[in-house]
Amino acid sequence: MKIGSYSVSEYVRRVESFHGNVAPGMLIGGIMVDAALERLNPTQLYDAICETHSCLPDAIQLLTPCTVGNGWLHIVDLGRFALTLYEKASGKGVRVFLSMDKTAQWPEVRNWYLKLKPKKEQDPEALRDQILKAGVTLCGFQDVEVLPGFLTKQGKGAIARCPVCGETYPKNHGPVCRGCTDESPYASIGQVSMIR
Amino acid sequence: MKIGSYSVSEYVRRVESFHGNVAPGMLIGGIMVDAALERLNPTQLYDAICETHSCLPDAIQLLTPCTVGNGWLHIVDLGRFALTLYEKASGKGVRVFLSMDKTAQWPEVRNWYLKLKPKKEQDPEALRDQILKAGVTLCGFQDVEVLPGFLTKQGKGAIARCPVCGETYPKNHGPVCRGCTDESPYASIGQVSMIR
Numbered sequence: 001m002k003i004g005s006y007s008v009s010e011y012v013r014r015v016e017s018f019h020g021n022v023a024p025g026m027l028i029g030g031i032m033v034d035a036a037l038e039r040l041n042p043t044q045l046y047d048a049i050c051e052t053h054s055c056l057p058d059a060i061q062l063l064t065p066c067t068v069g070n071g072w073l074h075i076v077d078l079g080r081f082a083l084t085l086y087e088k089a090s091g092k093g094v095r096v097f098l099s100m101d102k103t104a105q106w107p108e109v110r111n112w113y114l115k116l117k118p119k120k121e122q123d124p125e126a127l128r129d130q131i132l133k134a135g136v137t138l139c140g141f142q143d144v145e146v147l148p149g150f151l152t153k154q155g156k157g158a159i160a161r162c163p164v165c166g167e168t169y170p171k172n173h174g175p176v177c178r179g180c181t182d183e184s185p186y187a188s189i190g191q192v193s194m195i196r
Numbered sequence: 197m198k199i200g201s202y203s204v205s206e207y208v209r210r211v212e213s214f215h216g217n218v219a220p221g222m223l224i225g226g227i228m229v230d231a232a233l234e235r236l237n238p239t240q241l242y243d244a245i246c247e248t249h250s251c252l253p254d255a256i257q258l259l260t261p262c263t264v265g266n267g268w269l270h271i272v273d274l275g276r277f278a279l280t281l282y283e284k285a286s287g288k289g290v291r292v293f294l295s296m297d298k299t300a301q302w303p304e305v306r307n308w309y310l311k312l313k314p315k316k317e318q319d320p321e322a323l324r325d326q327i328l329k330a331g332v333t334l335c336g337f338q339d340v341e342v343l344p345g346f347l348t349k350q351g352k353g354a355i356a357r358c359p360v361c362g363e364t365y366p367k368n369h370g371p372v373c374r375g376c377t378d379e380s381p382y383a384s385i386g387q388v389s390m391i392r
Contacts, residue, residue, distance in 0.1 A: 018257075019266050026265075049381050054352070058265025061214075061257070068264050068271065069222075069254025070215050075264065078375040079352070079365040084382075091383070099390065100357060100364050114355050114364065136391055143386035150381060156250070156275070159310050161296060168296050168310065169275040179274040185245050185346055186280075187287070190339035194295065195332055 003030040004063035025055030027131045032096045033063045036085045039094040044087040051078040091146045099140040106130040199226040200259035221251030228292045229259045232281045235290040240283040247274040287342045295336040302326040
């Protein structure tokens with residue numbers, strides 16, 4: 001069995017190093033990404049959409065050229081454990097999701113996916129075994145076409161200096177940067193220091 | 197010179213492999229993450245906030261344990277080239293930003309950062325040299341405290357089955373999943389196929 005170009009044990013090693021632990025979502029996620037890659041024309045440039053923040057974006061980042069920081073991985077938080085790989089030219093692609101119905105034969109997968117048991121009562125060994133045994137049969141597939149907004153990279157546009165904090169920001173965000181509005185994630189922010 | 201635990205050339209190699217190309221934002225981003233790590237108590241568990249989608253999240257993912265998929269990297273799109281590493285226990289941390297004022301002495305950095313020249317007229321070699329020479333002197337630092345919402349992991353809560361698509365989603369999203377509302381990124385979506 002391969003996950004992307006890796007053996008399962010090599011993939012697990014890479015997951016440990018990047019994601020920190022071999023979460024069930026990283027195992028089934030790797031299998032899902034692998035299945036999407038198999039169904040995509042590999043000669044085409046492609047982007048990814050990930051429908052959840054949990055685990056799956058890391059499987060995509062490990063197994064494809066698409067990352068959050070290079071703009072080829074788009075996280076659209078729909079709360080579904082699903083991903084799409086699509087051709088940049090046509091917008092056509094394949095969506096892979098983890099099927100609730102298909103977990104029926106795999107009790108530990110079902111317990112984990114539907115949260116039927118608290119985490120500490122789940123059996124991580126059995127869960128891992130079932131994910132690897134069930135593999136791609138847990139997945140559903142759909143041909144999709146993405147909206148046009150996902151086909152062109154949105155540039156930042158002109159740069160402005162925020163009159164409040166003095167930092168640069170995209171002018172089209174408004175008269176001040178978002179960091180100086182109630183979108184700020186900070187309760188307090190101190191004086192600026194610099195190395196001279 | 198080190199970037200995280202890597203030599204510059206080793207970091208560059210890892211950037212090529214993960215991000216696809218050694219973008220200027222990945223170089224200065226690496227230096228910024230390194231500077232934040234130096235100012236943080238390394239015995240504490242920490243999370244990251246990244247204030248932009250461009251490049252910087254990948255520098256954080258390469259140099260810290262924080263990734264999008266493990267939930268330790270929070271991208272808050274404020275459009276500022278800045279990041280914060282903060283202790284999970286106290287919410288206190290250090291914010292590092294790329295200073296507009298400090299780019300004044302480094303014309304190629306300024307051209308790139310403020311988009312004063314179209315990309316094809318920029319000199320990538322000179323830009324890279326200037327970033328490596330200027331290094332951490334391009335950065336500003338601030339002590340910050342993050343809002344309480346960034347201190348606890350938000351669970352998904354109870355899982356429901358969407359009455360439209362039949363997939364699982366967090367019940368607190370509403371009566372149907374977001375994928376079956378106008379938040380869907382798809383123009384068209386085909387029949388489900390499965391492997392039996």
